[in-house]
Amino acid sequence: MSATRDITMTQPEIDAFLQRSGHVVVGALDADGWPVGTLAAMSYANGRLALTFADSDSVAVELQRDPHLCCVWDEHVSYFEIQGVIVHGSLADDDTTLDVAKLISFDFGRLR
């Protein structure tokens, strides 16, 4: 039986990743429960993630009805350079910042 290796990033690595990631995939559910997704600009400052959607983005409209979302992004030059995050949370009342419930990170370099 093999032990599962810990491939999570450290908090400084996560901070650096989020600061250099200009965009992120945002997932939500529409009124019928269908998963929907889009790309949004992302900023990270003072420990807070913020999203800016393109004008009339349909996912942003869905988030007005149900603010629960996930954000996913990675860097993937080569297999062992894959780094990324998956964020679960909800869009705050200001329609921009994220209330983060859970953040998962991964760095395939730790699999070497």
Add this chain to the structure above:
Amino acid sequence: MTSAHRLLPVDGSVVIYMIVRGKDGRPTGYPMTGMFQGGQLEITTYRKAPKAQFLLADDRVCCVVADPADTSRGVAIRGRAAPARVDGFVAGTQSGGQAAIDVPDEVKQTVRSRLESDKRMVFRISIDSVREVGAS
């Protein structure tokens, strides 16, 4: 329908960000390698992985592909996922088509081995629509 967009190869792989409905009824997402063959999209995952269980519970899926030249925009593929035969996926990994990521041979071999031993499974995503998302 099949994939028909400049960001989606007819044959080859791309990085997709797959959005599904999670156990708690909320959206969750995964970066994955999407394998296109003849315009059909397939993915593989460990049979016991949460994403496999989520897809078996609710087959509706959205896969976002970012434009490598401008990650502010991309396409969103809407479709339904169903378990599929593994042999086509294995053949696709050996076809020499466009590759999403430079994957070491030992990793490819492990994937093939896990598919053949049934630890991994393949889902084919029947594409309903492809639409552009993000910045215009």
